[in-house]
Amino acid sequence: MRPGELVPIRDDAAPRVVERIALVRAAGAVPLVGDPRWSASHWQQVQDAASRAEPDPQIAWAAVTSGSSGRPRIVLRTAASWSSSFPVIADLLEAGPDDAVALPAPAVSSLTQFSLAHAAEGGPRPLLPRGRALVAQDFAEATVLHGTPQALRALLDAEGSPRLRAALVGGSHLDPALRARAEAAGIRVVAYYGAAELSYVAADHGSGLALLPGVEADVRDGELWVRSAYVAARYLDGPLRRDGEWIASGDRATLRDGRVHLLGRMDDAILSASATIVPEEVEAQLRTLPGVRDAAVVGLPHRTLGALVAAVIEPDPDAAPSLDDLRGAAAAVLAPAHRPRRWFMGPLPRTASGKPARAQIVREIQTGEWVRLV
Known part of the structure; x- marks a missing residue:
């Protein structure tokens, strides 16, 4: 492995994939995690794209976005684009190295990869599912959660994380009823808005999405644009949609009273x-x-x-x-x-x-x- 080389990893089992990611990063290479649920042709396209890429020592992480098929998009980012936000996320979770973070999403998710990178630099100890199904006992030691609303709901249904005290929830809309249910169980919930290209943008403690420290936002022709140190470097096959240091989000939004109000995707996604x-x-x-x-x-x-x-x-x-x-x-x-x-x-x-x-x-x-x- 060479510094900056993309190394495809098939996510077959949590302990193994975490070890392989760590080995790739220790060599200065870039883990490119695949999803075993992908069809053979989809996975082959990702591997082919990686094999054609020139190594870039400035790149540390890669995530495959949810392109439906045929043209998977691979987002590339530097180590600093994530590490610069570690203190911000630690503050949101009120968690450190003595905590254990439940990561129900598979390692192909940039959400989980972020927490693995955070753990390597003093963040909470990661807990991933041992199999494909979410099993409560895999997260029995978790004190915090980083996952989707669906994962939070599943853990609450299973009553399998009695030590859980905080949840950082992103990826899709958080139902207010789910927030209330978690808080009634003693779990402090922080929802956030972000994207594989943008990383973290804004967080909601219950009163709306407020921009995170170090993040600036602007609305141009109805579209949200973001500037921060957390954004990705580029796509493997081309640049992000930029205007200098500003990155287009692809989301319709307004900014009112210091809050981001999302109105759906610009492209009707x-x-x-x-x-x-x-x-x-x-x-x-x-x-x-x-x-x-x-x-x-x-x-x-x-x-x-x-x-x-x-x-x-x-x-x-x-x-x-x-x-x-x-x-x-x-x-x-x-x-x-x-x-x-x-x-x-x-x-x-x-x-x-x-x-x-x-x-x-x-x-x-x-x-x-x-x-x-x-």
Whole structure:
């Protein structure tokens, strides 16, 4: 391994992947963690991208964003972009090396990788799940949590972390009822807003998202832009969307009374169980499936996941696919989070410019005008 070289690691078992990440970092190389749930072709594309990359000694960490397929995006960052925020996160959690942090998200997640990097420099001791399922006993010693709202809910349901006193929660919307439930159990909850490209931006202790120390924000044409020492360096295949030191977030927002008010994605991306799904990317893959003439992908509101990915298929009239055909073919070309959970079939409503009329589709699904494939 050479300094700055991307080293692919398949996340097969928590103890092993943590050890491999540590060995790669000790050599000055860059761990590029994969998800065992990916299809073979998706993982091969990530490895191929890594093999083509020139080593860059300034890069310490890499994270694969939730590109649906075909074009996974790899975010590269320096060690300092994370270490400069370690004191801020330690203050949010009120935790140090004597604490143990529950990390239910797999190591492919930049959320978990951050906490592993923090642990190596005096942060809380990391606790990862030993298997694929969340088992309460894996986190029995945890005093703090860094994870998604879904992970917090699962730990509360399992009643398996009696020492838990603080939770840093990000990745998707935190239900106020879930916050209240955790606080009733004696767990102080801090929700935060960030992204793989931006790292941490703002935190919410219960009164709204306030910018974190060292972070500046601006809204330009309705889009949130961020400037801080925490942002990533670039994508493997190109630069971030920049204006000098300012980075575009891709999120619509307003700034009022010292608080960030998020209004959704600029690109109409779907946020589902902490994954970001770009409809156009999924649609492009669905159109390659046998029997599919065209497709539209939308997000259907869901109480706990934020949104469910739904697909409306316009079939080839001579060879309409079955639901089993669609599910099987989609599993071969789409990452798990991007596979539709609901399927519908029929002629697509379109805008005047010929694009799928997504807002109309969502409205018609909600009013029962589309019949779900079962």
